[in-house]
Amino acid sequence: MSNAPFGGGNPPVTPVALVTGGDSGIGRAVAVKLAEQGMDVGVTWHRDLAGAEKTAREVREKGHRCAVAQLDLADLPGGVDVIGALADELGRVDVLVNCAGTGTSTRLLDLEHSTVQQVLDVDLIGPFLCSQNVARRMIAQGTGGRIVNITSVHEHQPRVGAAPYCAAKGGLGLLTQVMALELAEYGITANSVAPGEIATPMTDQEDTDVAKVDRPGIPLGRPGDAREVAAVVAFLAGPESSYTTGASWVVDGGMLRMGPQAASHLTSDSWRRP
Template identity: 65%
Template sequence: MDLTSITELDSPRRAVVTGADSGIGRAVAVALAAAGCDVGITWHEDEAGATATADEVRRLGRRAEVEHLDLTRLPEAADAVDRLADRLGGVDVLVQCSGTGSSTLLLDLEFEEWRRVVSTDLDGAFLCLQRAARRMVDAGSGGRIVNITSVHEHQPRVGAGPYCAAKGGLGLLTRTAAIELAEHGITVNAVAPGEIATPMTGQTDEHPREDRAGHQRPGVPLRRPGDAREVAAVVAFLCSRDAGYVTGASWSVDGGMLQMGPMAGSHLASDDWRRP
């Protein structure tokens, strides 16, 4: 097999990447640009970050368009997908990286906080998926949709009830969309990261190493957080022509975290896990 075909997409390709102002979203936007995509970039709070992402895309010789996306304002927020598609001349790829979370025990959780997280992470993702998928179907050329979920699509976390509920729901939405859109040549997959070294987790975008202070993770088999570019590489593959027979799957990018199961539980030395 020609290994270059794993990341090179048929040209021209038009991608929309939500939440691309930093972290995983920025890494995905750059990886898709390197694979031949023009990229539509959305941001919520960090316009300067989105501009920096766009500059990286343009340095790779691809077109970049930037649009504000506020998923607390639904359903009209999803108009951003249509506006980017119009400016790019269509949309062949959608990667959804936007999201938010919480750190409150269920007994203390206010309904407003529950709705804020679930609405942003699940309702917003559904609406953006629907907008992009309608355009892909109308164009008749197939497409790729990748939803960034989390290891908490599959396993719970104390203090993250609405986040886990939304990511679990997004995982099943991914699988439902995969079977509904398959006849149109559109694949739909999820990528489920573990702890990734990004500003969102209070870290930098520098590649983490297990021997670097602050990066040791004894509970993770690979012993370190992940790098956003490692997530982006999986996304780029799922958006490539070589992934044309992959749909309805959830790809864990977690250093083996999900495999720990009882290994983690049976070796805990304190009750600290009961607190967010």
């Protein structure tokens, strides 16, 4: 992409992207991909400072600046101030990718309120507040921008044992559509990316060669690589997606298309347990 903000600029400036949860997995892949596309990058981390520093090194190896900050999305609303601080450090913000997330593997009847609240804060309320903070800055800059929310296939379909996660991701998907409507007049687009099974630390598959993993229930026969998700995010974060907003981009190897087949080919009741 060109080194210019989405609304132009004289003289041209290097665009800045902020990526939450950029210390590993999809977040790291997104940060590095956006640097390859010509952006300076700010990344947040929750517990893995070493991981965030590794991401920063990879971004800098691409020839771009990288700022790093700790962000706990369960500490709301104050924690979101970190997003503004990163934008200030890097001088502007043109892209926000809400990637940080958490989940559960607990049946509905066994869930505690505190667990539900934490998942909703991290996966829904946090991205809402981060987007609000960044959108206000983008409007003040007057050059438009991009917001990309990482949801999940569970934005669209439920999963046993993941009630708060599904509720949050479904909510984030619809929130993205409202954002697309309300922010369009400012040249800001909002889209969601809904990954299926991706080889990341969250799925206990860090550094896994996805070509060597057998997944018969996924049409493409394997999990996804985080870089395959990052490629879709990069398109939505760049100038070539200027007429694309309010959509959910599924990256799942065909998983969501398997509903009727899964129903007819299951051979036990094991799906009833997380």
